[in-house]
Amino acid sequence: MSKVRIGIVGTGYIGNVHARIFAKDERADVSALFDIVGERAEKTARSVGGRVCISREELFENCDAVLVCTPNKTHPDIAAAAVSAGKHVFCEKPFAIGIDEAKGLLDVAERSGKVFQVGHNRRFAPAYVKLKELLSSDKVHSAHIKMNRGELLNPTWTGDTNITGGFLYETTIHLFDMMRFQFGEIAELAAYGSQHEYPELDEFSIIFKFHNGFHCTFASSSDASWHFPFERIEAFCHHRTIMTEEMERILDSQGIDPNFETHSFHMVEKEERWGYVQEDAAFIDSILDGNASPVTAFDGYKSVELVESVYRAIDSGERVQFD
């Protein structure tokens, strides 16, 4: 087959990350770019090539696969239009905002017969792949998870709930997806939230119980500084603690002595360390092999369901249960 022609809608930060990666993949060709700020698409075209389009319709006519890299609230509309145009779709996280939009897009994606992948890149990050491998060799009992941000100021729209859907749709949602990837399906959650720095709930403490008996605590703060590691999973097994430090390192302490082994990934280039290179390669693999993507529309839907359930639990003061 000839190269997969990639069209990118939204050539801001993450659109350019993907553009650079696909430009290096010999099975892909960055063929079309569209951004409502035309200069941004022109700048990207100067670095990786591709036709600068003046509408998304023009972009659809000039590609086989569409990457949706615009701010959160625009994802369902653009992704559904791309599916309707018969394109494979890679949709950045969050899959959608709100359960109705998520259900609508899930329905469209599942009926499309094309590849639909959601940008939960961390599933491909070597640190989290290694964590899954270590956990599969042991029985994990419980865990503590942290997913913080330093601010909601950059990009400016990250503090605007009309665009983000709420802080949990920002980085926190990545580790909601990660919990399903590492530990299985969630049966019940209880959540507390409060508001401090921004005009929305910006601090969260959540307890999750899983169908397999596993349980964990989860903390997420929007204004905790960017102190390392702002993202961490501490998993507790039989006389063993396995701790991640962002996507840089895993510390694995086994037995009853305070020793630990380190798995380090800091020498891996950032775009690979964060899993972007691997998720983009997997998207091309799925298109060429005709297989479902490794992060499906259903996975995207489930992460939105978790975000909405946490907000609902805080609002109602009740636990939320899942079938």
Ligand SMILES: NC(=O)c1ccc[n+]([C@@H]2O[C@H](COP(=O)([O-])OP(=O)(O)OC[C@H]3O[C@@H](n4cnc5c(N)ncnc54)[C@H](O)[C@@H]3O)[C@@H](O)[C@H]2O)c1
């Ligand atoms: N997976 C990750 O690790 C990761 C990292 C960063 C961002 N993201 C997600 O990617 C999306 C984009 O984030 P970003 O940081 O690149 O934002 P950004 O502000 O840097 O870029 C967004 C671009 O989209 C353009 N745009 C806005 N509305 C548009 C529309 N309707 N049609 C065409 N272009 C439009 C803007 O002009 C801008 O250039 C967000 O949903 C964010 O949550 C994911």
